Amino acid sequence: xxxxxxxxxxxxxxxxxxxxxxxxxxxxxxxxxRTRSGAVLLYNPNAEPAEVAISFFYGYxxxxxxxxxxVRTVERPDSTSSSAAGWIQAFPRxxxxxxxxxxxxxxxxxxPAGLVDGEYWARLVISAKGGQLPxxxxxxxxxxxxxxxxxxxxIIGVFYRKGAVHTGVTVSGLRTAVVGDSLxxxxxxxxxxxxxxxxxxxxxxxxxTGRTLGEMKAPIGVYYTMExxxxxxxxxxxxxxxxxxxxxxxxxxxxxxxxxxPSPPVRDSVEVRVP
Amino acid sequence: MKSLRLAFVLMAAVxxxxxxxxxxxxxGVQSLxxxxxxxxxxxxxxxxxxxxxxxxxxxxxxxxxxxVTFTLPAVLTGPGGATLPLTFxxxxxxxxxxxxxxxxxxxDPKQSFxxxxxxxxxxxxxxxxxxxxxxxxxxxxxxxxxxxxxxxxP
Numbered sequence: 001x002x003x004x005x006x007x008x009x010x011x012x013x014x015x016x017x018x019x020x021x022x023x024x025x026x027x028x029x030x031x032x033x034r035t036r037s038g039a040v041l042l043y044n045p046n047a048e049p050a051e052v053a054i055s056f057f058y059g060y061x062x063x064x065x066x067x068x069x070x071v072r073t074v075e076r077p078d079s080t081s082s083s084a085a086g087w088i089q090a091f092p093r094x095x096x097x098x099x100x101x102x103x104x105x106x107x108x109x110x111x112p113a114g115l116v117d118g119e120y121w122a123r124l125v126i127s128a129k130g131g132q133l134p135x136x137x138x139x140x141x142x143x144x145x146x147x148x149x150x151x152x153x154x155i156i157g158v159f160y161r162k163g164a165v166h167t168g169v170t171v172s173g174l175r176t177a178v179v180g181d182s183l184x185x186x187x188x189x190x191x192x193x194x195x196x197x198x199x200x201x202x203x204x205x206x207x208x209t210g211r212t213l214g215e216m217k218a219p220i221g222v223y224y225t226m227e228x229x230x231x232x233x234x235x236x237x238x239x240x241x242x243x244x245x246x247x248x249x250x251x252x253x254x255x256x257x258x259x260x261x262p263s264p265p266v267r268d269s270v271e272v273r274v275p
Numbered sequence: 276m277k278s279l280r281l282a283f284v285l286m287a288a289v290x291x292x293x294x295x296x297x298x299x300x301x302x303g304v305q306s307l308x309x310x311x312x313x314x315x316x317x318x319x320x321x322x323x324x325x326x327x328x329x330x331x332x333x334x335x336x337x338x339x340x341x342x343v344t345f346t347l348p349a350v351l352t353g354p355g356g357a358t359l360p361l362t363f364x365x366x367x368x369x370x371x372x373x374x375x376x377x378x379x380x381x382x383d384p385k386q387s388f389x390x391x392x393x394x395x396x397x398x399x400x401x402x403x404x405x406x407x408x409x410x411x412x413x414x415x416x417x418x419x420x421x422x423x424x425x426x427x428x429p
Contacts, residue, residue: 021302027335028429041298061428070387071342071426123426128301144312144408145416146351146359150303152331155426198429218391219339221428254297254336255429 021152022050022097022128029124030259031109033162038107040124044097052097053127054090054105058083060121060223067186067229071123071155084120084160087111109160117163118194121223126154161195167261168192169222169248171268176244178274183214183232187246190225195261197222199250205232205272206243213242219252242272297336301425305330307402315410322369322403325376329402331423332374337396339427343370345384346422354415360407361419367403374399
């Protein structure tokens with residue numbers, strides 16, 4: 001998307017906005033070692049100024065014990081980690097975005113000398129707070145009145161790429177279970193190469209004729225190893241044998257193709273028996 | 276000289292083309308509203324209350340996922356440092372892909388929750404809660420901040 005198109009998208013989003021918060025673009029920042037810089041655009045579509053604070057931390061998508069995807073935060077990453085949080089800076093770190101105006105946050109990377117080729121990650125936190133909400137009836141000091149202020153924090157990924165970067169993923173432990181009218185699917189995904197695997201996962205349940213009975217598609221980012229759980233709506237299945245097809249590819253609709261590292265599709269399948 | 280180089284790099288960053296990228300917006304639409312409280316009487320706001328529930332609108336890449344977490348206050352702070360307890364139950368938060376308050380999936384606001392944007396790239400988060408003023412609660416205005424954290428998953 002060209003800058004003009006980006007601003008059209010920003011304004012389209014802005015037209016639907018209400019009270020507090022800013023429009024942020026992009027939703028992921030990719031920094032090349034040759035330029036060592038990036039930019040995030042903020043737009044305040046509201047009638048009140050927005051106070052914005054910028055910070056970084058090291059974290060990456062992982063899965064919890066239930067297979068839910070969560071952002072795992074590492075407060076003190078060691079020197080062997082892929083953290084870029086300690087050496088990417090934002091300018092400015094605090095700002096006020098006036099109503100209906102835009103501001104640019106500039107990111108500058110100063111990696112340590114001798115950094116090995118690969119991809120390094122950080123999470124950029126954009127905290128936005130609108131004007132203080134009035135606590136109505138304050139003048140009536142005989143009453144107990146409550147006012148809650150809303151604050152929003154948007155956390156986006158920052159990727160710093162140095163030298164030759166390549167990625168891939170392996171699938172193991174594919175298994176399923178029928179849970180009510182859904183098919184639960186688990187798989188162990190392990191990142192390969194020196195960059196995160198950014199792509200999409202597609203799962204489909206087919207019968208012996210190849211007819212699809214249920215399917216799902218979701219974006220996926222594999223940074224180390226994760227075991228996500230997915231659910232396919234399948235309705236009431238007749239007893240018999242079926243097959244679950246599980247595919248991973250690097251196609252992503254929300255990211256420009258040139259930002260996504262290519263990797264051959266990975267496929268696996270497993271038999272599903274319904275008693 | 277070093278600062279001049281830094282300024283040059285930062286200026287250059289502004290004109291780097293932003294290609295193929297979508298915006299994300301998290302907006303606090305409406306604050307959780309308890310209104311006037313009576314000392315000793317808990318006041319409950321349910322997440323399906325169109326007037327009083329806290330409401331957030333989220334726009335992002337269509338069909339993409341994000342992690343939602345709340346940073347919730349345990350108390351509100353009032354006159355002279357007086358506090359007023361605020362509690363949140365296990366289903367006091369809800370997510371609606373259609374942004375319809377009547378069509379929510381409930382979740383625990385004290386736990387993280389993964390949302391999936393609609394095909395139009397939208398979604399809404401709703402929040403209820405309970406304010407528990409003590410029988411001897413000091414009169415006056417009480418305030419606190421509710422923070423919604425939304426982490427995208429590229």
